[in-house]
Amino acid sequence: MVIHITLGAMRYVNPKEDQLGRDHVGWDPNMDDEALFRANRGCWVLGERADREQYALLSSQGIVRQAIEIDRLVPVSGGRRAIEGRFLKDGHPVYDAYVGKPQPIEPTRNPVTYFESPHAARTCGCGCGAPVTLGWFLPGHDQKALHDRVAKIGTVHQFIEWFDRTYAEDNRTMSSRIIDITPHTNDKSACSAHGAAAECTTLIADVVLSDAGSEHVEWAVCARWLRENSDAAAWLKAHPEAAALLDVS
Known part of the structure; x- marks a missing residue:
C-alpha cells in the first residue's frame, strides 16, 4: 500500500499555532520540491496502518505533485503525525510512476487514503x-x-x-536546525520558505539548515521570514556579526 494525501491550495497559517511552526500549507504551482515537502509533511491523521508504509504521494487538483520516501512518522500535538523522510526525484521508480500524472485514487472527503501499488513491496x-x-x-x-x-x-x-x-x-524533532545565515548570493530566485506565488520582497539571505530530510539544505529567504521565524531570530541574536550584514527591517 501507498499513502495518498490530497492537498488544498496554498494558504497562510499562524506559525505560533501550527504544530510544526509553518506559516503556510498546501500546494501552489510555483512551489519547488523543498517548499512543498516542508509545507505538507504534516500534520495528518495517520493511524497504525500508516506505520507499515514506505511511500506517500501528495496530490492537488487531481495530479500527483510529489512522492515521498518515509523514514518514520512522528507524533505532533492534536493526536496527528508528521512524515520524516525525503522527497523523491526523477529516476526513482515511484516518482516516475506517479509524479505529474493523474492521482491513482478517486477523490474522497478524507485527505488521507491508501491504495495498492506494485512499488510498495519491501524486503x-x-x-x-x-x-x-x-x-x-x-x-x-x-x-x-x-x-x-x-x-x-x-x-x-x-x-x-x-x-x-x-x-x-541526538533527540531529533521535525524542526529544522539552522547552521548558517549569510547575505543572499545563491542561484535561487524565489523564497524557499514561501514559494514564488507568495511574491515575497527581495531575497536577502541564504540559510543553511539541517533537518530530518537532509543534513545540508540551502534556502534563499526574504526579510519577512527572518523576522517572523523564531529559530532565525534566535540564531541572529546569537550571531550579531551575521545579523549586522543583513537588513531585516
Missing part, C-alpha cells in the same frame, strides 16, 4: 533480503535483527546505556 528489515507483504519483518526476524545489533555493542545493559546516552544527545 525484510533484518537485511536477509526476503520479501515481506505486511509489516517490516518476517516472523521472528525482528528479534534476530535486534539481538544482532545488541551484540555489536556488548551486553544488554551496555546496549541500554549506549542507547540512552545517544538518544539524549
Whole structure:
C-alpha cells in the first residue's frame, strides 16, 4: 500500500499555532520540491496502518505533485503525525510512476487514503533480503535483527546505556536546525520558505539548515521570514556579526 494525501491550495497559517511552526500549507504551482515537502509533511491523521508504509504521494487538483520516501512518522500535538523522510526525484521508480500524472485514487472527503501499488513491496528489515507483504519483518526476524545489533555493542545493559546516552544527545524533532545565515548570493530566485506565488520582497539571505530530510539544505529567504521565524531570530541574536550584514527591517 501507498499513502495518498490530497492537498488544498496554498494558504497562510499562524506559525505560533501550527504544530510544526509553518506559516503556510498546501500546494501552489510555483512551489519547488523543498517548499512543498516542508509545507505538507504534516500534520495528518495517520493511524497504525500508516506505520507499515514506505511511500506517500501528495496530490492537488487531481495530479500527483510529489512522492515521498518515509523514514518514520512522528507524533505532533492534536493526536496527528508528521512524515520524516525525503522527497523523491526523477529516476526513482515511484516518482516516475506517479509524479505529474493523474492521482491513482478517486477523490474522497478524507485527505488521507491508501491504495495498492506494485512499488510498495519491501524486503525484510533484518537485511536477509526476503520479501515481506505486511509489516517490516518476517516472523521472528525482528528479534534476530535486534539481538544482532545488541551484540555489536556488548551486553544488554551496555546496549541500554549506549542507547540512552545517544538518544539524549541526538533527540531529533521535525524542526529544522539552522547552521548558517549569510547575505543572499545563491542561484535561487524565489523564497524557499514561501514559494514564488507568495511574491515575497527581495531575497536577502541564504540559510543553511539541517533537518530530518537532509543534513545540508540551502534556502534563499526574504526579510519577512527572518523576522517572523523564531529559530532565525534566535540564531541572529546569537550571531550579531551575521545579523549586522543583513537588513531585516
